[in-house]
Amino acid sequence: MAAGLITVGLTAHVLDDGRLAAFGLERNAVAALVGGLLPEKSGGARARWDAPSTSPPAGAVAPVPVHVEGGRPHHVVLWLAESTAARFVSLTGGDARITPVLESLREHTLTFTEYRANSPVSAKAIFSVLCGLYPLPGARFETRAVPRIACPSLPETLTAAGYDAALFHGGYFAFTDKLALLSERGFQVLLDGESAPDRERWFTNGWGIDDAAIVEHGLSWLSQREDPTRPSLAVYLPLLPHYEYFLPPGVATPFGTGSLLARYQNGIHYTDELFGRVVDGYRVRGLLDDTLFVFLGDHGEAFDEHPRNQLHAAFLYEENVRTPLVFYSPRLFPRPVVSARPGSHPDVLPTILALIGVNAPAGLQGQSLVDERFVPRPVPLGTWYPDALLGMVEGDWKYLRSPRTGAEQLFHLGRDAGERQNVARVFPDVADALRARTLDWADRQRALLMAYPVRGDGYLERAHAALRTGSPGVDVALASARVFNMERRCLRVRTPPAGAPLVLEGTLAPPPRTVGVGLTDQARFAKGRPVTARFEVAGGEPIALTVDDRFESTSRVRALAGTTAPAARVRIEITSADVKGRDACLWLFP
Template identity: 35%
Template sequence: MKAASVLVVLLLARVGALYGHRLDWSWWTPIAYLWHDAAVAAAFGLCDRMLVRRPRAMWAIYAVAVAYVAINVPVTRVLSTPMTWPMWQAARGPLVDSIRHYATLSNIAWMMAVVAAGAAAPTVFRGTPASALIASLLLIAAAGPIASAHVATRGLERNAWTALALTAAPRVAPAPVDRNWRAPRGQRRASDDLAWLRGAAAGRHLVLVSLESTAAQYLGIYGMNPDVTPNVSALARDGVVFENAYAVYPESIKGLLSVLCSTYPALGTRAEIYAGAPCESLASALREHGYRTALFHSGRFGYLGMDAVVGNRGFQLLADAGDIGGRRESSFGVDEESTVARILEWIDRVPPDARCFVTYLPIAGHHPYEVPRSAEGLRSAESLALQKSGSASLSGARSASLSGERSRFTTEFDRYLNALRYGDSALGALMAGIRDRGLYDRTAWIVFGDHGEAFGQHEGNYGHTFQVYEENVHVPLIVAVPGRVARRQRSDRVVSSIDIAPTLLDIAGIAAPNSYQGTSAIDDNRRMATFFADYSLRLLGLRDGAMKYIRELDSGRSQLFDLRADPGETRNVADRYPDDVRWYAQKLNEWMK
């Protein structure tokens, strides 16, 4: 009886999860999507038999099972995945505003419907023959792996309980590899010359800015129209724009480890384990050469173990939202104006004959894309540009909603663009403050995106942590040395966030530590960029020239895209290039053993 009741609850949750998704239909499709539900219902039926003499305990277990399934329905509807173990680790106080944002009537109604089904099902199915049902469910579960080999379910076959169980155990760590393993399959020499950058920032102040949740495709210097980040564009005129830069990991904290330590984080691990990990950090290297070092974060170091990544890494000052204070606070942090003001105060205390290294980690751009009320509307010039264009020119994303002379963003993508504009205004304030102090031409900048942000460009792809498509991992990277270049230079080299620390040291004229796993982007040799995701599915990927390869570890499925012909990653050409697929798969196996 309880097996049938659990099955009904899971099937209703399945309807809610799959509603609106495009499914690959074949004779295998029903089994491929339902075998996890069958396995859980069968296990519950067997457990019911074992606890037949303890009915109260079984009813308690049943209530918990139904409640947990109900909680996961809105999560799956929004993120296309049930809660996984890493997601539960991330669901802390700073995400309260994001969670509240999705407490909609529709999502609450789905939760209540699942709870109601769970309450009514035991009465409806009283007396159902358990043995025959359990046997049938076990047959479906046994056929599930075979069906999954024929249908690409993208992880949607998992239910609340199997998603949690499958992600709870430690998984795969990157293997120690030689630096040359990133050598590409094709052309190995860079076609452009960036040698002028080597040592170009020697003796200058250094500023490292990590743009929160910023994919390259949303910035004007990468083709976005209108340009909601004019200050980034202005800064780029004084240096090099890397057109093919990739985040190692589509999440801020472990991604920051790759930047500060030039070290790959491990797949399936928490950031807290890196507190004692060996790391000759960027800040430590600069401090050894006389730089004053500080890191300012508009968010909170307690989020996802960030303190383990930034602590004891050579920064003489670490300041987060709690230290900075601010005119506006959210669950995630404080306003950017307050952080910029604190940065400039610290710069004012640096002795005139000293050099400083500032790391600025804003939060503008993070979901739910909230900004201070004074920054909710577009500037008039941007509003006019939007009205002339009619919409934000982004394929697959929601267009901007315009009303009158003052535009208020109303959809998620609209609000996201406004958050990027707000973050860019904070960068502009920092640039202006440094210019007002007569330091602009004595400062070098590296500005990059910590990861991207997805708005449905690919099926079920929202947010940033779950996939490794371009909108998730292709990020902006600008190296600016004002006064050293007459006009903006663009480079088509493939670079990685793991290369940022050695690149910054290279332009400062400082040798990078031998422990770095990345290499300077200025080097003449071409390289591949590698990246991975593990919040839901275990995905590995790489970019090699024009080719982008993605491998799903659990299913073994491969995707190969020619980004020159297909920048939107809509045509999987893996079947046309089997030799390339085998070579790329072997490279990723060398990385994750």
């Protein structure tokens, strides 16, 4: 999921000033597209961002054949792959050795090659995919800004149509407060790395547990439902390949472990393998032909394709936002179909409904990518970490803007897929038109979501009451259904002599509910193996932790919530010959 707890200290947004060569575009017929991008003149009003282009690129409107004569599937599997960039998936141009399972399914797939995440952040992807709405353009997570938005969500739409629904997450719902959005949306089961009853069986890397666990639980749920003949929706939110891409022991590492990129490729290989286990699970249950499988990435992942561009959230280049969208169904796709229709996360919900024959509810912003009435629309983009960026993809043109500085970039992806030549000053009319659309989207989307109707089911009130009263199950409420934000407190330390431990001491007032001990990125990149930490609260028993540089959770740590002292004196001792970092952090619950 989104690495919101991770800080890449060297990352900063620098958009160049556009004084680069136009590589012949000024003499090319591509300039004819400009007219279709210019804002409409209507009493000085700004053009709507989603107005269709008058000159869509070739392939953007070609029909998508779907074979429905044999009936529509009655089961849906949605695999929202973590940090999975399109360029690493064989069906969207990647190496078949990385995704051999998807490659083996190719003959019965529908693949969209012009698909993007609107924001390179997992929490926003979950919101958009399940709600069919574009995310907020700024820094606020929808799980905190509009957690009870009355969106026409996928699980609610399908349960109203007679489906069973469940969601399985390899990470922790507590991170970015996912349950504030997901609870009471029609899912009969919501299971994560914390609430899995057998979590002690599974490898944990700090962000969550082995995704093999959620596959096992998901297939068990499918078989053990009260009425296994009912149609079903199973949503999987796997954890891997999440940075730093460490895998469970025994998992194949065909690309070695000598670099972050190699470990990342191993991680995609593993999520591909697990997706295959789900497909096989439906096959052995006789449900393969009656199931629509959806594989997509929540966002991309960067490996210095552009200066300072690492991980995913810092920029809006293609490596950050280009993801696979693949539908697999032997019934619907007797032969492979590849479409260049442009799409993004809000389009997934209506496309699924169209493919299984369920009417789409009102209020969706996305459109079905298989509809014969499909109209190519721009794809809006936004991120904020460490600085805000907005963008828009319209046909072959891609526009990026820094709201803070006003710096902007314009690329023609058809001629410059690597986004190397900024032609904003060569084609000022295109830049002006896309700037207008980009700003219009940001203004409208912020206003729309903040004014959207809110559910009146009282979930937040009940969760807060459970936290205040310490009612039965409060640990579950705090760990898995928490509505408060996680807090990070970092203490500076000096680099110790070789072999000596890092020691941090301080007073925390009021004493927090402590989740674990982490290290900042400088130490993450410097160390070569997990480190150990000794955590002490004055008057309490010391707790030994293994710090895998993300997020460590144990029941003994959570037991600290019972303290009543006004302040707690804390001492943390971190030992590893490999650590060269100068900070250590506490992940805290208030």
